[in-house]
Amino acid sequence: MSATSTPANSYRNQPDERGHFGAFGGRYVAETLMPLILDLEKEYRAAKADPAFQAQFDDLLEHYVGRPSPLYYAERLTEHFRQQAPDGNGPKVYFKREELNHTGAHKINNCIGQILLAIRMGKTRIIAETGAGQHGVATATVCARFGLPCAIYMGSTDVARQQPNVFRMKLLGAEVIPVESGAKTLKDAMNEALRDWVANVHDTFYIIGTAAGPHPYPELVRDFQSVIGKEAREQIMKAEGRLPDMLVAAVGGGSNAIGLFHPFLDDPDVAMVGVEAAGHGIATGEHAASLTGGVPGVLHGNKTYLLQDEDGQITEAHSISAGLDYPGIGPEHSWLHESGRVKYIPITDQEALDAFQLCCKLEGIIPALESSHALAALPQLTAEMPSDKIVVVNVSGRGDKDIFTVADALGVKL
Amino acid sequence: MSRLSAAFAKGHPSLVCFITAGDGDTAANLDALVAGGADVIELGMPFTDPMADGQAIQEANLRSLGKGTKTADVFAIATAFRQRHPDVPLVLMGYANPMIRRGADWFADECAKAGVDGVICVDIPPEEDPDLGPALRGKEVSLIRLATPTTDAARLPAVLDGSSGFLYYVSVAGITGKQQAALDSIEQALTRLKSATELPVAVGFGVRTPEQASAIAKVADGVVVGSALVELVGRHGADAAGPVRELTAALAQAVHSAR
Numbered sequence: 001m002s003a004t005s006t007p008a009n010s011y012r013n014q015p016d017e018r019g020h021f022g023a024f025g026g027r028y029v030a031e032t033l034m035p036l037i038l039d040l041e042k043e044y045r046a047a048k049a050d051p052a053f054q055a056q057f058d059d060l061l062e063h064y065v066g067r068p069s070p071l072y073y074a075e076r077l078t079e080h081f082r083q084q085a086p087d088g089n090g091p092k093v094y095f096k097r098e099e100l101n102h103t104g105a106h107k108i109n110n111c112i113g114q115i116l117l118a119i120r121m122g123k124t125r126i127i128a129e130t131g132a133g134q135h136g137v138a139t140a141t142v143c144a145r146f147g148l149p150c151a152i153y154m155g156s157t158d159v160a161r162q163q164p165n166v167f168r169m170k171l172l173g174a175e176v177i178p179v180e181s182g183a184k185t186l187k188d189a190m191n192e193a194l195r196d197w198v199a200n201v202h203d204t205f206y207i208i209g210t211a212a213g214p215h216p217y218p219e220l221v222r223d224f225q226s227v228i229g230k231e232a233r234e235q236i237m238k239a240e241g242r243l244p245d246m247l248v249a250a251v252g253g254g255s256n257a258i259g260l261f262h263p264f265l266d267d268p269d270v271a272m273v274g275v276e277a278a279g280h281g282i283a284t285g286e287h288a289a290s291l292t293g294g295v296p297g298v299l300h301g302n303k304t305y306l307l308q309d310e311d312g313q314i315t316e317a318h319s320i321s322a323g324l325d326y327p328g329i330g331p332e333h334s335w336l337h338e339s340g341r342v343k344y345i346p347i348t349d350q351e352a353l354d355a356f357q358l359c360c361k362l363e364g365i366i367p368a369l370e371s372s373h374a375l376a377a378l379p380q381l382t383a384e385m386p387s388d389k390i391v392v393v394n395v396s397g398r399g400d401k402d403i404f405t406v407a408d409a410l411g412v413k414l
Numbered sequence: 415m416s417r418l419s420a421a422f423a424k425g426h427p428s429l430v431c432f433i434t435a436g437d438g439d440t441a442a443n444l445d446a447l448v449a450g451g452a453d454v455i456e457l458g459m460p461f462t463d464p465m466a467d468g469q470a471i472q473e474a475n476l477r478s479l480g481k482g483t484k485t486a487d488v489f490a491i492a493t494a495f496r497q498r499h500p501d502v503p504l505v506l507m508g509y510a511n512p513m514i515r516r517g518a519d520w521f522a523d524e525c526a527k528a529g530v531d532g533v534i535c536v537d538i539p540p541e542e543d544p545d546l547g548p549a550l551r552g553k554e555v556s557l558i559r560l561a562t563p564t565t566d567a568a569r570l571p572a573v574l575d576g577s578s579g580f581l582y583y584v585s586v587a588g589i590t591g592k593q594q595a596a597l598d599s600i601e602q603a604l605t606r607l608k609s610a611t612e613l614p615v616a617v618g619f620g621v622r623t624p625e626q627a628s629a630i631a632k633v634a635d636g637v638v639v640g641s642a643l644v645e646l647v648g649r650h651g652a653d654a655a656g657p658v659r660e661l662t663a664a665l666a667q668a669v670h671s672a673r
Contacts, residue, residue, distance in 0.1 A: 018541065026541070026542050028538060030465070030466045030536055030537060030539075030562075031559070031561065031562045031564070031573065032563075032564050034539045035564045035569060181472055181476075182463070188463075191463050191465045194465045195465060195466070198465075198466065198587060199589060199593075297511045297514070298510040298514065299511060301537075303545075306511070308511065312512035312515030313479060313511075313512065314462045314511070
């Protein structure tokens with residue numbers, strides 16, 4: 001939640017007053033929700049200007065979430081890539097360790113911010129959507145912490161494949177509502193959460209899990225997640241005395257990526273790469289890479305790149321990572337893609353699985369499958385980089401939740 | 415006088431009926447709506463993610479898309495309807511993405527060519543009007559906006575600005591289908607809306623029976639029925655025209671003679 005001034009040609013002055021990031025973003029919601037969205041924006045502006053709100057947010061991040069998360073020099077992975085790269089190449093690889101946060105991922109940063117807003121607005125009931133269950137667990141966690149009832153919408157396909165997270169949410173006191181419509185995954189859970197919200201606007205706050213949805217969600221989620229990039233900036237200055245040459249993060253909706261990138265957007269010497277889920281490969285059509293394989297459209301309250309057919313029907317996404325298994329992407333990423341400031345590349349299920357295992361064995365860190373996509377991009381991104389360069393990768397979550405999926409993919413029976 | 419204006423100037427309240435394009439025998443069902451006495455037809459454009467709809471219309475969308483309904487089919491249905499029924503107003507209702515996929519100008523042009531009188535887009539509020547409104551107005555296709563119980567006096571002028579045909583009052587904060595609004599709250603809302611606009615106001619969401627329709631028609635210019643009709647199509651499949659006509663006739667009788 002930076003209030004520092006930005007130059008006129010800044011990449012950090014989006015969205016505009018209508019919630020647009022260039023041609024993307026906006027407020028594409030049913031009329032019933034419009035007054036609430038406008039109210040949320042007003043309340044967010046007030047909170048942003050209120051030192052007490054910021055102080056409470058910072059205090060919870062420090063003492064409840066466990067921030068700052070470390071910036072860690074991944075020495076063995078660095079050495080491994082150097083052995084593979086042409087002579088003298090291979091940058092130093094640092095991990096921003098969001099997986100060490102309470103609840104095991106970056107998701108909690110945003111949930112803390114949003115529940116404080118909900119309380120500020122006098123809302124007494126929380127709803128959320130979840131895919132893999134990480135955002136559901138983070139939401140259930142903050143609801144337990146603040147004593148608010150909470151309903152989590154989750155596609156029944158995801159309920160079946162993410163039983164440990166379903167049980168976690170229930171332990172935390174949340175009601176988990178399986179969604180039976182569509183492909184019964186994240187997109188359908190979001191539809192159902194919106195249906196709940198429209199029927200309960202008077203008392204319900206919707207904690208959206210990623211930097212997407214109607215304005216002001218993409219902006220406020222980004223702001224709450226920007227703690228990642230702000231910390232990384234300070235930490236790399238302390239460790240290396242200079243800014244990194246490249247930032248790498250996985251992109252589903254894109255909240256961990258925008259959180260890392262945003263504080264660096266106006267540093268022209270810092271390259272940024274968002275890694276999309278290519279599933280079985282872009283050419284197969286079974287992927288979740290909205291920027292690589294989609295076109296702009298309107299879904300879930302914002303205009304952004306979407307996987308869709310020639311009639312504007314949304315097509316099903318596929319990724320081994322449930323957290324990336326969504327046919328859209330946050331609108332600010334669509335804008336950063338078109339403006340060229342951030343480069344976006346696809347990584348397949350198999351590449352992510354390989355990187356998952358490599359990170360386990362070389363660093364003793366079990367990364368989330370989402371984060372494994374970012375790690376998998378490193379060889380191709382760093383092979384040409386000299387050894388005095390520095391790359392920071394966002395290890396956005398830990399992979400404990402993914403061991404069943406990985407075992408299944410490797411043909412291991414648990 | 416436009417077909418929509420004429421439909422609300424018959425000297426009695428109007429019945430507005432919704433079915434989903436491509437679900438069941440749509441042409442036969444549209445004819446059944448007209449034969450039953452519907453004054454305005456809303457033809458739903460199927461969408462994979464109908465966020466504002468309850469189960470009945472969600473399922474209709476999926477049935478239609480499951481049969482392979484394309485946007486071109488929706489316009490073919492509309493075009494054929496216009497040829498069979500030159501005087502009955504036809505309104506397309508749906509979500510933004512299928513409408514703007516090939517550009518708003520393309521969509522508005524197709525509407526005009528097919529004889530579509532108006533468009534209701536659930537997820538383009540006045541704030542995002544440039545995405546669709548100017549193109550429709552340029553082709554003299556009415557943009558019919560929704561007002562809801564949460565639309566306060568401060569917002570109402572923005573909702574009315576650029577809208578024409580009629581105003582659709584969503585009587586409950588919620589999705590299409592089963593909930594019913596209390597009659598006195600509808601009456602209060604209508605008083606507020608009618609003092610702000612000369613447009614006819616049709617009331618929908620949760621209206622299922624002739625009794626409910628009659629009660630609302632006592633205070634509104636029109637009554638919208640959707641889910642109850644769509645459920646008949648779901649239950650009777652390709653043979654829904656008979657039951658659709660029967661329910662429409664009972665609703666029309668109730669609405670037309672309400673005052």
